[in-house]
Every structure is written in structure tokens, then in C-alpha cells.
Amino acid sequence: MSGLPVPPPLGTAMLPAGTFAGQVVAVTGGGTGLGKAIAVEFARLGAAVAVLSRKPEHHAKGVAAIEVVGAKAGAFAVDVRDPEAIAVAFDEVEAALGPVDVLVNNAAGNFPQPAEDISPRGWRAVTDIVLDGTFFASTEFARRARAGGRPGAVLNIAATYAWTGGPGTAHSAAAKAGVVNLTQSLAVEWAPDGIRVNGLAPGLFPHEDVPPQMRADTPEGLASLARTVPAGRVGSPHELGWAATFLCSPYAAYLTGHTLVLDGGNWLRRGLRMPDFLPVREQFPPPPDAKDRS
Numbered sequence: 001m002s003g004l005p006v007p008p009p010l011g012t013a014m015l016p017a018g019t020f021a022g023q024v025v026a027v028t029g030g031g032t033g034l035g036k037a038i039a040v041e042f043a044r045l046g047a048a049v050a051v052l053s054r055k056p057e058h059h060a061k062g063v064a065a066i067e068v069v070g071a072k073a074g075a076f077a078v079d080v081r082d083p084e085a086i087a088v089a090f091d092e093v094e095a096a097l098g099p100v101d102v103l104v105n106n107a108a109g110n111f112p113q114p115a116e117d118i119s120p121r122g123w124r125a126v127t128d129i130v131l132d133g134t135f136f137a138s139t140e141f142a143r144r145a146r147a148g149g150r151p152g153a154v155l156n157i158a159a160t161y162a163w164t165g166g167p168g169t170a171h172s173a174a175a176k177a178g179v180v181n182l183t184q185s186l187a188v189e190w191a192p193d194g195i196r197v198n199g200l201a202p203g204l205f206p207h208e209d210v211p212p213q214m215r216a217d218t219p220e221g222l223a224s225l226a227r228t229v230p231a232g233r234v235g236s237p238h239e240l241g242w243a244a245t246f247l248c249s250p251y252a253a254y255l256t257g258h259t260l261v262l263d264g265g266n267w268l269r270r271g272l273r274m275p276d277f278l279p280v281r282e283q284f285p286p287p288p289d290a291k292d293r294s
């Protein structure tokens with residue numbers, strides 16, 4: 001399979017150097033995976049970047065990746081489910097780097113499981129992180145930007161199953177659907193303040209930081225994943241960084257309320273004739289060490 005052209009390599013500039021010079025960008029979950037790739041791309045374009053997440057080991061990884069490209073970085077401990085902790089983290093970012101100009105709501109929790117097996121705490125953990133966390137961080141950002149008379153941009157990371165739902169993702173898909181909808185409400189409410197709110201929905205972007213059930217660790221695993229995508233390959237995290245920086249840049253100044261899909265055509269491949277149907281329990285059998293929740 002040949003598919004769409006491969007992208008330019010990591011480190012290739014898309015936007016002009018210095019596009020985010022003098023700006024402060026806060027990325028929730030910016031210490032791992034896709035959030036880290038997005039953080040690095042903003043840093044490459046001149047931003048000072050704040051990593052907001054729970055775990056010190058993730059803070060260290062994010063800060064190291066940002067500093068390697070010569071940018072100022074800081075890491076701030078926060079659980080996005082706690083609105084008071086978010087306010088404290090914004091205070092800390094302001095004291096260390098300055099007021100936040102761009103907020104990327106990237107933090108998420110997810111574990112594939114048949115819907116009727118998801119415990120109430122499991123449901124709440126995922127929906128609270130994804131939907132409530134996005135709402136709490138966005139509103140904290142907007143209150144401060146408005147009070148300071150500063151324009152800004154918010155970028156919400158979604159997923160393509162926000163529109164379709166999907167097996168094993170009842171909690172995450174429902175929360176991401178809420179995020180896409182919230183993106184639209186906030187965009188129209190905050191446009192008069194010069195605050196744009198957009199979304200970015202990644203398709204398949206495997207990387208080493210996602211939990212084991214969502215990883216493709218071997219070359220064979222990656223190749224078989226690539227064969228499922230119309231473009232013939234999975235996404236590279238730095239491609240998301242390009243899309244994220246574009247959406248938050250002045251080149252997208254008239255764009256708000258939109259969620260951009262970056263997935264090599266994957267979510268559109270559904271036809272009337274599909275491969276044999278696989279029930280959710282066969283797609284996501286419980287891991288051998290799973291607790292018995294029956």
C-alpha cells in the first residue's frame with residue numbers, strides 16, 4: 001500500500017520562526033505523548049511553555065523536551081478535575097512565565113472496556129478528566145484573559161469517535177463529544193473578547209506513553225495498524241504539533257468553533273460493506289490481570 005505522501009521530518013518548520021515569540025502556552029498533559037509533541041512545536045516557534053499535569057516524572061520529561069529546542073519551560077502540578085487547583089496552577093504559571101496566551105486542553109484518561117463493565121468511578125474518572133477538566137481550565141483561562149483585556153486561543157484535543165461513538169470507548173467518546181460541542185459554545189461566547197476556541201481530533205497516533213492496551217509496540221503491530229488507515233500509515237505526533245500551532249496562530253485568526261480531523265481519512269472509511277463484525281468483548285478482551293468486577 002502506498003497511501004498519501006509521508007510528511008516532512010520532525011524539526012521541519014511549518015509556520016515562520018518566532019510565530020509564538022513572547023507568548024505563554026499552557027498544555028495540559030504536556031509531559032507525555034501527543035501533548036509533549038504539541039508543546040515542543042509551540043516551543044520551536046518561540047513560546048514559553050507550561051506543562052500542567054499530575055505526575056512529577058511526566059513534568060520532567062515535558063520540560064526536558066521543551067528545553068532541548070531552546071525554549072523556556074515550566075511544569076506545574078494539577079489535576080484538571082479540581083477547579084481550585086487549576087486556579088492555583090494558573091497563578092503559578094503567571095508568576096513563573098507570565099499570563100497564558102494559549103491553552104491546549106490535551107489531558108485525558110481512557111481505558112477500553114465494554115460499557116456495562118465500566119464502574120461508576122471509572123466512568124467518572126474519564127468523563128471528569130476529559131469534559132469537566134476542559135471546561136474548568138478553559139473558563140479559568142477566559143476569566144483571566146478577559147480581565148486583562150488579552151486576546152487568546154484555546155485548543156481542545158478531541159477524538160474522531162466523538163462523532164461516531166465506538167466499541168470500548170463509551171466513557172471517552174461521550175466525553176469527547178461533549179468537548180466538541182463545548183468548543184462551539186465557547187467559541188461563540190468568547191469571540192467578542194478575541195478568544196478563539198478550536199478543536200483537533202487525532203486519528204491513530206500510537207506512541208510509547210499510552211497505556212499498554214492502546215499501544216502497538218512491535219513493527220508487525222504498527223504495520224497491521226497502518227493497513228487499517230486509508231492513508232496507509234498511522235500519524236506522527238509532530239504532525240499534530242503542526243496542526244495545533246496553526247490553529248492557535250494568527251494565520252487562523254478568523255477560524256473559531258471548528259474541530260479539525262487529522263486521521264488519514266480513517267473515520268470516513270465506513271461503507272455499507274464492512275469487514276466481519278467483531279463484538280466488543282472480542283475486540284477488547286480483559287487483560288489477564290484484570291480485577292473481577294462482576
Ligand SMILES: CCCCCCCCC/C=C/C(=O)SCCNC(=O)CCNC(=O)[C@H](O)C(C)(C)COP(=O)(O)OP(=O)(O)OC[C@H]1O[C@@H](n2cnc3c(N)ncnc32)[C@H](O)[C@@H]1OP(=O)(O)O
Nearest residue numbers: 108109110111113119121122125126205206210214215216
Ligand atoms: C492498538 C493501538 C492503538 C493505537 C492508539 C489508540 C489510541 C486510541 C485513542 C486514545 C485516546 C486517549 O484518550 S489516550 C489517553 C490515555 N491516557 C491515559 O489514560 C493516561 C491517564 N489515565 C489515568 O490516569 C487512569 O487510567 C484513569 C483511570 C483515567 C484515571 O486515574 P485515577 O487515578 O483518577 O483513577 P483510579 O483510582 O486509578 O481509577 C478510577 C476507576 O477507574 C477504574 N480503572 C482504571 N483503569 C482501568 C482499566 N484499565 N480497566 C478498567 N477499569 C479501570 C478503576 O478500577 C477505578 O474504578 P473502581 O475499581 O470502581 O474504583
Ligand SMILES: NC(=O)C1=CN([C@@H]2O[C@H](COP(=O)(O)OP(=O)(O)OC[C@H]3O[C@@H](n4cnc5c(N)ncnc54)[C@H](OP(=O)(O)O)[C@@H]3O)[C@@H](O)[C@H]2O)C=CC1
Nearest residue numbers: 029032033034053054055058079080106107108159205209
Ligand atoms: N494517541 C492517540 O492515538 C489518540 C489520542 N487522543 C487524544 O490525544 C490526547 C493526548 O493523548 P496521548 O498523548 O495519546 O495520551 P497520554 O496518556 O500520553 O497523555 C495523557 C496526558 O494527560 C495527563 N492527565 C491525565 N489525567 C490528568 C488529570 N486528571 N489532570 C491533569 N493531567 C492529566 C497525563 O499526565 P499525568 O499523568 O502527569 O497527569 C498525560 O500526560 C488526549 O486528549 C487523547 O484523548 C485522541 C485520539 C487518538
